[in-house]
Amino acid sequence: MKLKHIVTLFFAFLAFGVNGQTSSNETLFTVDGSPVYVSEFVKVYKKNLDLVQDESQKDVDEYLKLFTNYKLKLKEAKALGLNEDANYLRELNNYKKQLAKSYMTDSKVTDALVEEAYQRVSQEVNANHILVKVDENASPNDTLAAYNEIVKLRERALKEGFEKVRAEVHNGQTVFGEQLGYFSGFRMVYKFENAAFNTPVGEISQPFRTRFGYHIVNVLDKRPSKGEVTVAHIMVVEKPNDSLAEKPETRINDIYKKLQQGEDFASLAKQFSDDKNSAVKGGELAPFSSGQLRAKEFEDVAFGLKNEGDVSEPFKTDFGWHIVKLINKKPVPEFETLKPELVNKVKRDSRSQLIDEALIDKLKAKYNIGNPPSDLEYFASILNDDYFSRNWKLPENLDGEKPFLKIGNKQLTYQDFANYLENQQRNTTPKQSFETLVASKYEAFLKQQLLNYQEENLENENEEYADIVTEYRDGLLLFELMENTIWNAGTTDTIAIKEYYEANKSKYVSPERIDAVIASSSKQKTLKKVAKLLKQDMAVERIKSLVNSNDAIEVIFTSEVMEVNHQALPEGLEFKKGISKIHKHNGAYVIVKINDVLPETQKTFEDAKGLVIADYQNHKEEKWLSELAEKYPVKVDEDVLSKVKKQLNNK
Incomplete structure (x- = not known):
């Protein structure tokens, strides 16, 4: 994730819940006369209470300082006109479009797909396949040829045996015959997953198409998922620049012997493991499931341990030498526990096409969109063969103002659909009848317009969406301000940074x-x-x-x-x-x-440059905030603050 998005999300947390405040709320403080209400502060404080790591920030007075600084920065950003900057508006609109996808969905179809996904992550399928490659946009002739070839290969496989045919036809270019091993839900494209899970063990699927071409799948086995495993490990890596270091194989074997002598695994991991992130935790790693790690050897050993506390012999992966200790194994979580994760995966997966189709049907009903308008006959009549060579032009006598389609309170005209037809010439498939072409273009146009209209009105129709957009809007604005005012100091304030280093040399020493x-x-x-x-x-x-x-x-x-x-x-x-x-x-x-x-030795400016810049930026920000406080006076209502403290301290 880019730095901009990390910082923006932090500010988004801070800004949560600012929508919908009313003048009836008590004012906690004002910034240059603009009120900030108690309800906003309390809501933000409670939401962020578990997020802050600095205990001082849980103090109401300390948190109020953070919040007033936040409001001062927003005031300055708007005064500078950053909220009208073209790049800012573009970034905000892109985010709104991305966010809107989560709120523009059909819940019934989503729920069904999520339940299906749960069944599939609870199982693993072992399968091999044969693929005849053909491009998604291939000509009808090429498509038919690929289909006929996969049909013939299936007939051969049924007679001669799948493995024999698979090995013979694989050329790695136009035909692929591959052994896939075990996989569960979301490991393959949805159409492939469907074929694998719906084909009985020992049988060969009917031909089916994905974006890669035509496949047949031979299902060898199905079994319950291995679930999730938690292990600890001790890792020893090669240290080519350290002439004193032992060979990793020798060192890992020495450590293993100490384990066999009864010494504590966690203690040895803390002392000797080269995986510094896990060493401090006695070697313990985050839980993982089958197929999740890049090192298959490590995964096989981890899942191969049977009893909690079992320890493997030393073994090697591409990352180094390891000893693994089993902490626990867990089956696939219950559906309700896993559901939020599955919902996100379903919406990112090719399954989302089914959700999109259901949403379009729902929007058609919502906005009373019936059968295609009879006007399509007119548009078919104004097309000619130039359309297929991408040279077609709109007729000069087009009645562009004539009503064509109405969605909610938005009236679309002949001109809107005609422009769409003209722009879509580049995406037209080989020659077809004008009636068929216009009908397909109309469906695509209708889908686009329905989604656009829903997205444009989402802030008015969905309060949760409106709140999140407000959070991001302010967070992004603050990012732009901080980047321009503080964070670019490393490249723009060279002389000032060196002066800061000279004045604070004692802070920058090697220990x-x-x-x-x-x-x-x-x-x-x-x-x-x-x-x-x-x-x-x-x-x-x-x-x-x-x-x-x-x-x-x-x-x-x-x-x-x-x-x-x-x-x-x-x-x-x-x-x-x-x-x-x-x-x-x-x-x-x-x-x-x-x-x-x-x-300890004094670090040169170049050696300490990163730390100096960070410290200088903090120094500059503190000075800048003092200037903002003078520019936009903050006045806190102490009586109201006293009541807020009482309310929060009695939570």
């Missing part, structure tokens, strides 16, 4: 680090032995050979330059040369040999 060796073991006694050997300046490889064996890994070493927050370092470790005492850390014992302490 103190150590060049160290860490020894980790579950046994304190073993580490005492290691400490003695380290004091003798014995090489790490030599120490490993003395304390570890092929059958038992007692100690794992980590050697690198580290900052104080390194995952392997114990809390409170003093940075000084020498060997530390034994510390308890992440469920194990560790000692640290510090070879050298690298002091």
